[in-house]
Amino acid sequence: MSKSAQIRACYERNFPQTEEGIKQFYDEWASTYVKDMAEEGYPAPRRAAETMAKLLTNKDAEIMDMACGTGLVAHELTKLGFKNIDGVDISTESLKFSKERGIYRRLICSRIGTNKLDIQDDSYDGLVLCGALGSGHLNLECLPQLIRIVKPGGPIILDVDSESKDTVDTFKDGKFEADLEALVRKGLWVKEGYEFVPDWMFNEPGHQYAYKVV
Numbered sequence: 001m002s003k004s005a006q007i008r009a010c011y012e013r014n015f016p017q018t019e020e021g022i023k024q025f026y027d028e029w030a031s032t033y034v035k036d037m038a039e040e041g042y043p044a045p046r047r048a049a050e051t052m053a054k055l056l057t058n059k060d061a062e063i064m065d066m067a068c069g070t071g072l073v074a075h076e077l078t079k080l081g082f083k084n085i086d087g088v089d090i091s092t093e094s095l096k097f098s099k100e101r102g103i104y105r106r107l108i109c110s111r112i113g114t115n116k117l118d119i120q121d122d123s124y125d126g127l128v129l130c131g132a133l134g135s136g137h138l139n140l141e142c143l144p145q146l147i148r149i150v151k152p153g154g155p156i157i158l159d160v161d162s163e164s165k166d167t168v169d170t171f172k173d174g175k176f177e178a179d180l181e182a183l184v185r186k187g188l189w190v191k192e193g194y195e196f197v198p199d200w201m202f203n204e205p206g207h208q209y210a211y212k213v214v
C-alpha cells in the first residue's frame, strides 16, 4: 500500500517552512491523519497522557492540549478519566475532527508562537504538547506562553523526536536542552522527569520531558 504524501514528508522530516504552509499541510491531511498515524505506529499521545496521569491525579483537572490536531491526546486523556480538556491548533480542518470527538470543552484556532493566546494566566492544571516541536512546526520560543497559562505546580509534558532534536537548527548541538534549562534558571519551571522513548513515532526514537510550573 502506498503511503500518503504527508506520511512520506514525516519520514523525511520534509515539512513546509511557513505557518501558512504547515496549516495547509495539516488541513489537507486531517481526514486521514488518525488512520495514517495508527498504521505507521504513533504511541506518543498515549505516553503523554500516561505521564500526565502520573503527575495529575485529580481527574477534574483542567488540561490544555496544545497543538491538539485531530484530538489523539485528548482521546487518550479521556480514557484515563480526564474530562476537562481544551485544545489549540492552527489547522481548522484538524480542529473539526477534534470537535467531532465531543470531548473538548473549548477549541481555539490559533498559531502557537510568541503571540499571546486568548487565554488567561494560570488557567490550567496541566498542559501537553505532543508531536508538535520540529522543522516547520513549533519551536521552543512558545514555551513562556505555555507556562503563562498553567497554574503554579501544574505539569507541562512535551516531546520531540530524536531526528528533529539532532538536526533542526534551533534544537541541535544541545540547544534544545539548553533552552529548557534556561527556563529553569529563570525560575519559570522545574524539571520533573525525562524519558527516552525508543518507539516514539513510526518505531523511531524520541524524548519526553516533564516540567512543573513554578
Ligand SMILES: C[S@@+](CC[C@H](N)C(=O)[O-])C[C@H]1O[C@@H](n2cnc3c(N)ncnc32)[C@H](O)[C@@H]1O
Pocket (backbone or CB within 6 Å): 019, 022, 023, 026, 045, 066, 067, 068, 069, 070, 071, 072, 073, 088, 089, 090, 091, 094, 110, 111, 112, 113, 129, 130, 131, 132, 136, 137, 138
Ligand atoms: C503531528 S501533529 C500532532 C497533533 C497532536 N498533538 C497529535 O499528537 O496527534 C502537529 C500539529 O501541530 C500543529 N501546528 C504546527 N505548527 C503550528 C503552529 N505554529 N501553531 C499552531 N499549531 C501548529 C499542526 O496543525 C498539527 O495539528
